[in-house]
Amino acid sequence: MEILEYDKLTIYEVDSLKKALLPVVETLSKDLLLDFSSATKIDMAAIQFLISLKKSCIEKGFNLVLPRLQDSVKDNLRLCACSSLIGGDL
Amino acid sequence: MSDDLQLFDEDAQEQLDFMEAALVNMQDNGVNDDDIGALFRSMHTIKGTAGMFGFDDVVGFAHIAENLLSDVREGKVVLTEPMVEIFLLSKDHTSKLISLAIDSTEMPPEVKEANDELLSKLSSYLPSSLDEIPSxxxxxxxxxxxxxxxxxxxxxxxxxxxxxxxxxxxxxxxxxxxxxxxxxxxxxxxxxxxxxxxxxxxxxxxxxxxxxxxxxxxxxxxxxxxxxxxxxxxxxxxxxxxxxxxxxxxxxxxxxxxxxxxxxxxxxxxxxxxxxxxxxxxxxxxxxxxxxxxxxxxxxxxxxxxxKVEKKTAVKNFSLRVDSSKVDNLINQISEMVIANARIIQKVENIGDTDLNESAVVMGDLLEEIRSSVMNIRMVQVGDSFSKFRRIVNDTAKKIGKDIEFVINGGDTELDKMVIEKISDPLMHMLRNSVDHGVEMPNDREQNGKDRKGHVSLSAYPDAGMIVIEIKDDGKGLDRNAILAKAIKQGVVSENDKLSDKDIYNLVFEAGLSTAKEVSDISGRGVGMDVVKRNIKDLRGTIDIDSKLNEGTIFTIKLPLTLAIIDGFLIQVGKTKYIIPLEMIQECIELNAAYKEKMNGNQFINLRDNILPLLDVRSHYNEEESDSTRENVVVVQYGDYQMGILVDELFGEFQTVIKPLGDIFSNVPGISGGTILGTGDIGLIFDIPKLMEHKIRQASGL
The missing domain is CATH 3.30.70.1110 (Histidine kinase CheA-like, P2 response regulator-binding domain)
Incomplete structure (x- = not known):
């Protein structure tokens, strides 16, 4: 299993995230749980990416779960009204 | 301080300067939309950037100020003079809050008190405190x-x-x-x-x-x-x-x-x-x-x-923030290159290869262009830093009940940033002096048949390779006798000294000499003018006073454009090479043997029916006799004085980088620095004003 660690989720990370997650989502057989609990920063590019990821999971009939997000990240999701779009443990 | 904070600090200071300039301008020229807009934008920018760093105190304060400004901009609130005052205080307070925030220090009680007071004052002007009510x-x-x-x-x-x-x-x-x-x-x-x-x-x-x-x-x-x-x-x-x-x-x-x-x-x-x-x-x-x-x-x-947002067509001028040490480094390196190239040109001349010579000369020209461009990076217009004096003059005048019109001329004159920074404090001090002691109270002025309003001007203009800064007031002028009396009392001069008016005026630069009848908290303690003179001297500049009783006083400061490089004229006496700053040279004359005979050892020559005092460098610095068969006189001028310098050889123009001589030689009179010549030899740079001073003293037998 590949473990990717991110201390921030920004436009600089989205390409590598896509590369890492695309094969996972294509072969998804259960809910996708991603641990971003160590990320302290998130920007709009990353939020948009998570929306896309969520949509893709739903399309496969599963859910995306993001447990233990940091408060700073949650605050930013609320700021742009995206909490409900991404879901997870918010 | 981290880089980000440093940037924030610099930017905030710039915005605060803009605010002050706008406010002071409105104090002088009345309220106008441009300045209100500038004020609002600066407050807005400070609030925004402070917000990014989570400086809540700054944001909180700026928010209220910004709200009021926003209402002013929309015409809901009329900006009155007392409000301008409060905004000036708010600007100072914001600056304080920013430094506290940067140091991550809590607001001390007195700042907190000032904070609350200003906030309540600002809020009192708000049409309603609607925006604060959580609805x-x-x-x-x-x-x-x-x-x-x-x-x-x-x-x-x-x-x-x-x-x-x-x-x-x-x-x-x-x-x-x-x-x-x-x-x-x-x-x-x-x-x-x-x-x-x-x-x-x-x-x-x-x-x-x-x-x-x-x-x-x-x-x-x-x-x-x-x-x-x-x-x-x-x-x-x-x-x-x-x-x-x-x-x-x-x-x-x-x-x-x-x-x-x-x-x-x-x-x-x-x-x-x-x-x-x-x-x-x-x-x-x-x-x-x-x-x-x-x-x-x-x-x-x-x-x-x-x-729909209209596209703004105005082209934005942007500037680049660069650490000044990087520019200093660049200047240093270019300066070394200039020296190295001078050496190449000298060698090439010896070889006598025309092609090579041409290349070397082209290279020299290019280097010269680069050098002047690089020097230009450091050059900034004096206007920006001068405009902050407006407030000092206005505040000082208001405090002591004087009505003063302050004019700045030549704000677009360019000067080395470092020079501007170093000259700023002396100028501030002198302006305060002019306002406090120079210009009289309105009633006294009226009695003397003058306009009730006093005039103080600050001007800058280039003159012969120097920048001249003038502070002029139309006040009561310096009291020659009072200065002299005080100086004698303090033992600075003796009663028997014969002093010209200028000499006496210049006594105000002596430590501890103030003729102010009352010591105010603004000036008059007699500390300061000596510091002013020392600061200016450190910049290789000079300061002069001219004054007429009841008509006013003019302080004239002359500063070199830059501190690093001078255009010089290379000469030789005995075995030593010297450099004379080019802008001071008037002409060069050959002194033939026949004429020298006629001089009978006199220390002057007749130059077109004027007596020109001569400084014999050989005897002055104990140089050896040279093999040169002829002698030359370089006529230099500084201010109103002319002097001939007796030298052996003339080599011509030479651009040179000033290298400090080090502590041991820092007090050698008449030498301001040294440089490395193309040959690798050392050249000494004459301090012409000092040499003249020496010559004048010698001539008058002091």
């Missing part, structure tokens, strides 16, 4: 409110490459949140594709917001100032049904979008049509038309674009 009604449906002015609908659609603009949409929303209350927000995610199709760095998302804010549409637009080219922004008031319908029509799926707005609580269904009840003004030319016509799409399309 519970915001949870209610907004269209339920009768008067929805100040409730804005913002639609943000972004260009695909928006993310590369460097501005995070989250920041935009957060700025908007600072401006008021975002009551409704909708992220439009329909265009965000599935993972397999997404180009993660492209922007697909869009936003709809309802913002309750006292700010004007221009204020809100300003948030988007730097990104407006990369996005489509619509801002309109929520009761502007035409704009709302136009927005809906513009969306790829209008009906779905409309449903979404309704389901998210942005509007009620009837808000899209009920023109008659809500809009008080029905266009007069359509009085008989059915109501539906007015809200039909065709009409809306024509009405709508007014809310």
């Amino acid at each position: 519970d009604e915001t949870k209610e449906h907004i269209s339920a409110e009768l008067d929805s002015s100040g409730i804005w609908h913002l639609s943000m659609q972004f260009a695909p490459d928006f993310f590369t603009s460097g501005m995070d949409i989250l920041n935009l929303i957060s700025f908007l949140e600072d401006m008021g209350n975002i009551t409704h927000r909708l992220a439009q995610d329909e265009k965000v594709p599935l993972l397999k199709d997404i180009e993660p760095t492209q922007t697909y998302i869009g936003f709809q917001l309802i913002l309750e804010s006292e700010n004007t549409i221009e204020d809100i637009q300003e948030v988007f100032e730097f990104v407006e080219d990369d996005m489509e922004l619509d801002i309109f008031e929520t009761n502007d049904i035409n704009s709302l319908n136009a927005l809906v029509d513009k969306m790829p799926k209008p009906s779905e979008f409309k449903e979404k707005l309704i389901s998210e609580g942005f509007y009620y269904e009837e808000d899209f049509t009920s023109v008659a009840e809500e809009t008080l003004e029905i266009p007069e030319e359509l009085p008989t038309e059915p109501v539906e016509e007015v809200s039909s799409p065709a009409v809306e399309k024509n009405d709508k674009p007014q809310a």
